[in-house]
Amino acid sequence: MTADLKTNFIIEKIKESKLPNADFSNLIFGRMFSDHMLVADFIDGQWQTPKIMPYQALTYEPSAKVFHYGQAVFEGMKAYKDAQGNAFLFRPDENFKRINQSAERLGMPPIPEAYFIDGITELVKLDKDWIPTGPGESLYIRPVYIATENAVAASPSSSYRLMIMTSPAGKYYSGDVKVKIEDRFSRACDGGVGYAKAAGNYAAQFYPTEKAKAEGFQQIIWTDSAQHKYLEEAGTMNMFFRIGDKLLTAPTIPESTRILPGVTRKSIIQLAKDNNIAIEVRPIEVNEVIEASKKGDLKEIFGAGTAATVLPIVGLKYKDYYTDLPKQENSYADFFKNKIMDIQYNRVEDPYGWRVKVD
Ligand SMILES: Cc1ncc(COP(=O)(O)O)c(C=O)c1O
Structure with a gap:
């Protein structure tokens, strides 16, 4: 793992942001995606330089192992904005540990910390304006890690792809549950x-x-x-x-x-x-x-x-x-919700170090 991978990210910025046409008034969970995504490939036993690029469709052969054997893991986390417009992550180290715990169980190589943590940080910085600021709103971050080898034998893949996308989010459930x-x-x-x-x-x-x-x-x-x-x-x-x-x-x-x-x-x-x-x-x-x-x-x-x-x-x-x-x-329920959200949205001191500023 290289110490300073951040400087090695290939960053291709979107030519024209989709933001002016994005409707934040009725956010349906996981439907709208912000301008950029991250893609990092693991090929021949080596992680390749991650690329941040415009969110887009990618092509895969039908034989890609993920389609057949479900060798795929993912994460779910959020970026929050405070009243001053600063962006924060909540315990991203926990999501990083968990994706590698998941990857290990599915026989997938570990993701380097810098790809995950710095990758998310870069993405959130680039698409900071996509973090909605209404009550309870946030930018949902979805890393997904899949087997990409084109071969239908039931065995672990020799190549993998990490993708990270972000999506402005309102409340997940509406109504009583x-x-x-x-x-x-x-x-x-x-x-x-x-x-x-x-x-x-x-x-x-x-x-x-x-x-x-x-x-x-x-x-x-x-x-x-x-x-x-x-x-x-x-x-x-x-x-x-x-x-x-x-x-x-x-x-x-x-x-x-x-x-x-x-x-x-x-x-x-x-x-x-x-x-x-x-x-x-x-x-x-x-x-x-x-x-x-x-x-x-x-x-x-x-x-x-x-x-x-x-x-x-x-x-x-x-x-x-x-x-x-x-x-x-x-x-x-209210007690814990308020306590956690106050930390996430930078409304109180965070004695735990859970809140991580993105800058
Ligand atoms: C099966 C399952 N259990 C629990 C959770 C809650 O985990 P977290 O608090 O890390 O979002 C999630 C959501 O990520 C989940 O998918």
């Missing part, structure tokens, strides 16, 4: 790829989630594949359960290989500890939560993830049982 605890399908299994941000994990969720949607539930809370006894996570969020005044969340790697270790989750655990909120990170039985709900002790369920930050759940279904989860005064 009700969840269904899944007791038939599974997203991940022990020793599998659940802890990796592998593309196939998401494809595996689509069919059961569409079925849940048809029943009126926007998200599924997955349970362990062996017994469907323990609560895991939802589509793109880790889950937190408040029983009485105690917060519960399921363990991630190394205790569990089935759950994605979320950056938002990790931040909430830290904030809970530092704000005297009792938190237990341990396997959570479905029955424990349902029993608590029947007794009136289940105060809140919320999801935690980059897209929505913290998302309160308003209804829960498990087999024949259903309960509404009325909004709480002084909810933990």
